[in-house]
Amino acid sequence: xxxTPNDGNDGPMRPFDxxxxxxxxxxxxxxxxxxxxxxxxxxxxxxxNDEADMMFRRLGITFTVYGDAAxxxxxxxxxxxxxxxxxxxxxxLARGTIQRVDALNAFLDDVYHDQxxxxxxxxPPELVLNNDAFRPEMLDMDLPRRIYAHxxxxxxxxxxxxxxxxxxxxxxxxxxxxxxxxxxQTMMRxxxxxxxxxxxxxxxxxxxxxxANLRSVAPIGVDDPTVVxxxxxxxxxxxxxxxxxxxxxxxxxxxxxxxxVDDGLVFMRTxxxxxxxxxxxxxxxxxYIDPLAFRSDSMLGVPGLLSVIRRGRVTLTNAIxxxxxxxxxxxxxxxxxxxxxxxxxxxxQNVPTYSLRNKDDYKYxxxxxxxxxxxxxxxxxxxxxxxxxxxxxxxREEYTKRLKADPDxxxxxPTLALSTCPTYVDEGVAPxxxxxxxxxxxxxxxxxxxxxxxxxxxxxxxxxxNSSQGGGTKDTWVxxx
Amino acid sequence: MLSRTADxxxxxxxxxxxxENTARLLAGTxxxxxxxxxxDEAGNLWRNLFQSEFEENAFLxxxxxxxxxxxxxxxxLDPENPSSIYSCVHGARENVRAARxxxxxxxxxxxNETWMEVKKCRPQDVIDRGTQNYLDxxxxxxxxxxxxxHGTMRRGEPFMFWELGAALxxxENTSRLMLARSAAFHRxxxxxDGFDFYRWGTFLRTANAYSAYRQLYRDIDxxxxxxxxxxxxxxxxxxxxxxxxxxxxxxxxxxEAQCAAMAERLASELRTMRLDTILRSGLEGFLHDFRKQVxxxxxxxxxxxxxxx
Numbered sequence: 001x002x003x004t005p006n007d008g009n010d011g012p013m014r015p016f017d018x019x020x021x022x023x024x025x026x027x028x029x030x031x032x033x034x035x036x037x038x039x040x041x042x043x044x045x046x047x048x049n050d051e052a053d054m055m056f057r058r059l060g061i062t063f064t065v066y067g068d069a070a071x072x073x074x075x076x077x078x079x080x081x082x083x084x085x086x087x088x089x090x091x092x093l094a095r096g097t098i099q100r101v102d103a104l105n106a107f108l109d110d111v112y113h114d115q116x117x118x119x120x121x122x123x124p125p126e127l128v129l130n131n132d133a134f135r136p137e138m139l140d141m142d143l144p145r146r147i148y149a150h151x152x153x154x155x156x157x158x159x160x161x162x163x164x165x166x167x168x169x170x171x172x173x174x175x176x177x178x179x180x181x182x183x184x185q186t187m188m189r190x191x192x193x194x195x196x197x198x199x200x201x202x203x204x205x206x207x208x209x210x211x212a213n214l215r216s217v218a219p220i221g222v223d224d225p226t227v228v229x230x231x232x233x234x235x236x237x238x239x240x241x242x243x244x245x246x247x248x249x250x251x252x253x254x255x256x257x258x259x260x261v262d263d264g265l266v267f268m269r270t271x272x273x274x275x276x277x278x279x280x281x282x283x284x285x286x287x288y289i290d291p292l293a294f295r296s297d298s299m300l301g302v303p304g305l306l307s308v309i310r311r312g313r314v315t316l317t318n319a320i321x322x323x324x325x326x327x328x329x330x331x332x333x334x335x336x337x338x339x340x341x342x343x344x345x346x347x348x349q350n351v352p353t354y355s356l357r358n359k360d361d362y363k364y365x366x367x368x369x370x371x372x373x374x375x376x377x378x379x380x381x382x383x384x385x386x387x388x389x390x391x392x393x394x395x396r397e398e399y400t401k402r403l404k405a406d407p408d409x410x411x412x413x414p415t416l417a418l419s420t421c422p423t424y425v426d427e428g429v430a431p432x433x434x435x436x437x438x439x440x441x442x443x444x445x446x447x448x449x450x451x452x453x454x455x456x457x458x459x460x461x462x463x464x465x466n467s468s469q470g471g472g473t474k475d476t477w478v479x480x481x
Numbered sequence: 482m483l484s485r486t487a488d489x490x491x492x493x494x495x496x497x498x499x500x501e502n503t504a505r506l507l508a509g510t511x512x513x514x515x516x517x518x519x520x521d522e523a524g525n526l527w528r529n530l531f532q533s534e535f536e537e538n539a540f541l542x543x544x545x546x547x548x549x550x551x552x553x554x555x556x557x558l559d560p561e562n563p564s565s566i567y568s569c570v571h572g573a574r575e576n577v578r579a580a581r582x583x584x585x586x587x588x589x590x591x592x593n594e595t596w597m598e599v600k601k602c603r604p605q606d607v608i609d610r611g612t613q614n615y616l617d618x619x620x621x622x623x624x625x626x627x628x629x630x631h632g633t634m635r636r637g638e639p640f641m642f643w644e645l646g647a648a649l650x651x652x653e654n655t656s657r658l659m660l661a662r663s664a665a666f667h668r669x670x671x672x673x674d675g676f677d678f679y680r681w682g683t684f685l686r687t688a689n690a691y692s693a694y695r696q697l698y699r700d701i702d703x704x705x706x707x708x709x710x711x712x713x714x715x716x717x718x719x720x721x722x723x724x725x726x727x728x729x730x731x732x733x734x735x736x737e738a739q740c741a742a743m744a745e746r747l748a749s750e751l752r753t754m755r756l757d758t759i760l761r762s763g764l765e766g767f768l769h770d771f772r773k774q775v776x777x778x779x780x781x782x783x784x785x786x787x788x789x790x
Contacts, residue, residue, distance in 0.1 A: 058594060059589065059593070234578050234579050240581075243581035243582050244581075246582035247581065247583075252483050252486075252582075253483075253582045254483060258483055269483065269485070270484055270789075271484055271487045271734075271786040271787075271789070272482075272735075273789055274789075
């Protein structure tokens with residue numbers, strides 16, 4: 001079945017089509033795949049789509065929708081058409097994301113020690129020190145290998161052949177990697193023939209790399225560390241992923257109630273009595289991790305955990321206080337961090353960003369709401385955003401009131417013409433906007449598994465790819481040379 | 482192994498077994514209701530499925546009489562009844578989710594598919610499909626689940642806790658089944674003429690013991706039925722089999738645990754017991770006492786493996 005490029009009168013806003021050139025010829029990365037797609041009938045694709053749907057349901061891969069009284073379980077729609085990157089594109093992305101995460105780790109080590117970057121006047125100190133995500137409890141603590149963000153998800157969007165922009169760094173508890181792995185499994189079952197003709201770089205080694213990575217940051221003196229994954233529990237929206245990763249790594253999946261602190265160490269309750277825990281890959285937020293240190297009403301954490309961390313007798317990944325690095329207000333300074341700590345020029349660009357705390361920016365944003373995307377500094381998940389070009393006059397007026405009430409809480413960015421990928425939809429195959437989250441691991445070395453999570457906005461014209469807002473996912477292929 | 486995960490596996494074993502047993506009980510009772518029954522028993526046929534005043538009251542809060550349709554609906558499909566088939570399958574699925582990291586994909590798929598089926602079932606669907614067909618499908622799913630666990634799971638601690646939960650639940654269910662029919666046992670023993678081939682046949686089928694009975698004993702008489710279901714170790718659901726299975730698992734898990742000794746003691750007591758002694762001193766009293774001991778054993782298992790500091 002053939003696809004057509006975006007026909008549209010979008011003019012300069014016409015988005016970059018990752019499969020097709022403007023004249024309709026198929027780009028290099030998609031050459032083999034394009035031929036296959038040409039021969040695939042609508043009926044065939046529909047059948048495969050139904051099969052994929054059934055596979056996910058049977059496996060019980062669901063997420064919980066928050067704010068829904070019934071706590072309905074839903075599936076993130078999976079798109080059967082892969083997103084394909086050629087070796088050069090990937091090489092560029094890999095170097096760019098690794099560079100970025102190295103700088104973020106250096107920044108975190110710095111702000112919790114000497115604060116050289118603040119003293120040098122490269123970042124306004126109040127932005128860091130008054131930030132809610134800055135944790136004074138972490139000051140002057142030396143972490144194994146000086147790593148804070150062991151697992152990072154860097155959200156990247158594309159607007160042209162070599163134009164990649166980082167939209168957001170996720171260095172708290174980024175999720176989505178299980179979809180990267182399950183999507184690949186599903187594709188290999190659905191279309192084995194495609195993997196014979198396309199040389200797709202494998203992603204399957206991610207769990208063992210992650211495990212080795214977690215072991216490499218164990219407290220000093222522990223030779224054979226016990227690693228566990230700490231989950232908020234099975235009603236958390238990402239629980240499936242937590243269980244999946246624990247299975248793949250062969251480690252225990254624990255909840256706060258399974259752990260306790262005794263005699264300056266962390267133990268888990270097992271059928272054979274207490275067992276010491278050395279590394280905790282936590283998927284519980286900072287606020288909930290230790291009711292003695294942070295939110296006292298938290299039932300998800302482990303009382304006294306912070307004291308053990310501070311004594312270096314257990315390693316928490318990611319470390320407490322990483323949020324100060326991926327805050328939307330800090331985002332604008334990441335290129336500066338790269339220059340300051342690595343002495344390099346950023347490989348990946350930032351999206352130009354207006355901080356409303358800045359007077360000139362404030363004025364500009366209020367006058368140009370129609371063409372901008374406005375986000376809450378502390379927001380996530382695509383909630384509370386204003387997408388200017390898609391907004392009504394009434395929505396903009398409502399939003400203006402919020403901006404005026406608390407300008408510091410917002411940033412704005414130009415609306416990017418996100419690239420599109422061919423996607424299976426009811427009418428056939430049509431272009432839909434996508435982004436990409438590669439997963440970067442830091443430990444002994446900084447690595448990134450070739451691929452990542454491609455999210456796709458399934459609604460025609462929509463730029464919001466979040467699963468909570470009607471987004472789906474695709475398998476991401478990196479072709480090998 | 483994490484204590485909480487052990488608990489999940491233990492309850493998984495119990496829930497699946499309980500769902501199947503409830504299905505058996507309902508199917509057997511329905512078949513029995515189609516036969517000529519002495520009036521004193523007929524009036525209580527559906528009511529006897531409830532074990533305590535507490536359970537009866539929970540039912541009566543929603544329904545007005547103990548008759549087939551409301552009891553069937555309450556015990557099979559009612560999400561508010563914590564022991565309904567619906568609730569058991571839901572409970573099994575929640576425990577599979579929580580212990581997902583020690584289970585195989587096949588196990589998780591099997592329970593998800595079962596849950597999808599059970600979840601969408603409405604009272605009218607059951608009537609349309611035929612109640613027996615619906616209950617048969619629950620039994621089949623339980624057989625399938627057991628087969629998948631046996632065929633795919635590593636023989637380690639998680640597997641043993643699953644076995645343990647299943648064995649103890651069976652012990653409870655067989656004793657419960659016998660209690661629900663204790664009036665019939667009583668009358669048969671006393672008059673020695675209340676014998677009815679079809680009714681006892683139905684009863685044995687409910688306990689999944691009909692063909693075994695036919696092979697081991699000749700004619701059907703209530704004393705032999707009781708002997709089979711209490712003391713015969715050739716069928717998996719006899720009280721002695723269930724306790725011996727539990728004792729074996731506990732021995733393998735932790736020989737020196739208190740609960741292991743307790744199960745061993747219970748098994749050897751049963752082994753040396755004679756049926757006429759049990760009947761002389763009263764079947765009902767024996768069954769109540771047995772259930773009490775199973776509860777004490779379950780509590781000790783919690784103390785030894787789950788609540789450990």
